[in-house]
Amino acid sequence: MIVSINEETLQDIINLETGVLAPLTGFMGEADFDSVVSRYRLANGAVFPLPVTLDVPQAQFDEILPGDRVILEFAGAPVAELEAESRFYLHEPDLAAIFRTSENTHPGVRKERGRSPCRIGGRVQLTDMALLQGALKPAETKAAFAQRGWKTVVGFQTRNPIHRAHEHIQRIGLEICDGLFINPIIGWKKAGDFTQEAVMAAYNRMVSDFYPKDRVYIAGLKTQMRYAGPREAVFHAIIRRNLGCTHFIIGRDHAGVGGYYGPYDAHALARELEPDMGIRLLLTREPYYCKRCGQIVTDKHCAHYQTDRVEISGTIIRKYIHDGYMPDEIMLRQEILDAILHCGQIFLP
Ligand SMILES: [Zn+2]
Structure with missing residues (x-):
């Protein structure tokens, strides 16, 4: 057959x-x-x-x-x-x-x-x-982490070029762990989304200009997005455990779509399953720019969520760039924007 x-x-x-x-x-x-x-x-x-x-x-x-x-x-x-x-x-x-x-x-x-x-x-x-050929292999990522001497590695899942909110979360991860594994999901095709080229160009620039090179490893993983919200967040963590991460970041509405899931439903499921997952989870809240605090914060350490919040998200930045507006530097670093704009193709057709 x-x-x-x-x-x-x-x-x-x-x-x-x-x-x-x-x-x-x-x-x-x-x-x-x-x-x-x-x-x-x-x-x-x-x-x-x-x-x-x-x-x-x-x-x-x-x-x-x-x-x-x-x-x-x-x-x-x-x-x-x-x-x-x-x-x-x-x-x-x-x-x-x-x-x-x-x-x-x-x-x-x-x-x-x-x-x-x-x-x-x-x-x-x-x-x-x-x-x-070209597939991301656990044996290779584990060897790469070991070669760098990392005992602890935090995985970060993304589909977008790095913005300031993601940067905030990644820095928290790197404060806790020896290494940061930026692992974009690639190879899927949703019209209007950033190309793999744009995502990688942004991250390569971030590493060359801002992060210590010996603390960051970037490689894409080909797999489909399943849009299953909380289940997919846990799935993403299991995959990163298999790739050699000791920690994984689950943010607000991780792997969510539309308004189908509550912003922290994924945290609730992850908390329940974490003891048996073989990986530690960093459950982070939504980072935003606070005009009053004058920096990127979350509602865990800023009292102005209702009054002074400037939302930062891949969706907003995508829309700005697509419509020809330049996102403010409090959302996206100028260097990263330049790297994105230099790409041959910024958005998927
Ligand atoms: Zn504030």
Whole structure:
């Protein structure tokens, strides 16, 4: 049996192969899927908050039996093999449990509804090893951290060029840990967002002009955004643990979308699961510029949230630059803005 897969599934397979998605070694079967959906853990109890599943068309699903070897094909070429162990359906109530909403306007819900509900679980093995080229590998990041002598490393997740609010949080991380691992999610394509080139140019400038070079490591991770809010925040932490981080920053509305999640829902779930996650979490509140305090603060150490707050976010900065306005220096450093504006392509088409 040959099953065609899309690019996102291929990316999952690459991340399974490298160990980024450890302890998973394949696509989830029914027992793991049900357990993940209902209690954020694999059937064996290990924390894993999001399903990683293989969808196949109904006609092929009907023919695949447990024990079958399935060839996974991408763009007409075989790339991996799956040993089918479990077959099950994704049901509507699963979507509501995963995303905390069943509205079709939620991008994660909409994407899942666009996939076949027929899922095949089982161990998967990449067969086209050339696909590992350029992939972020835990063995490499761990070696890089060790080579720098870092005993503690804080991971930072982003999709945007660095602004002053992110800088504030990263400095807190670096105050606590030996090293900062800036790990942008790349390889996904949402029109109007900053290009990978713009994100990397901004960070390279930040490191060359402001951060101590021996305390920062930057590398992109290819994986899809799943927009699952609190679950995805914990997922992001698990991935960074696998890459060798000892700490991970979860900010306000981490991996959220629209207004589907409360600003600190992700903190609540993370707090609950942290004891079993194998990584320490830095749960940071929303940094903003306070006109009264005259610096970047959070509501934890500034009393003027209601009266003197200037909001800073990737969304606002994106809109400013897109519309031809220059963001104020209290939001974005001039050097970073220059680096972004020098990119061939700033936004995804
Ligand atoms: Zn203040």
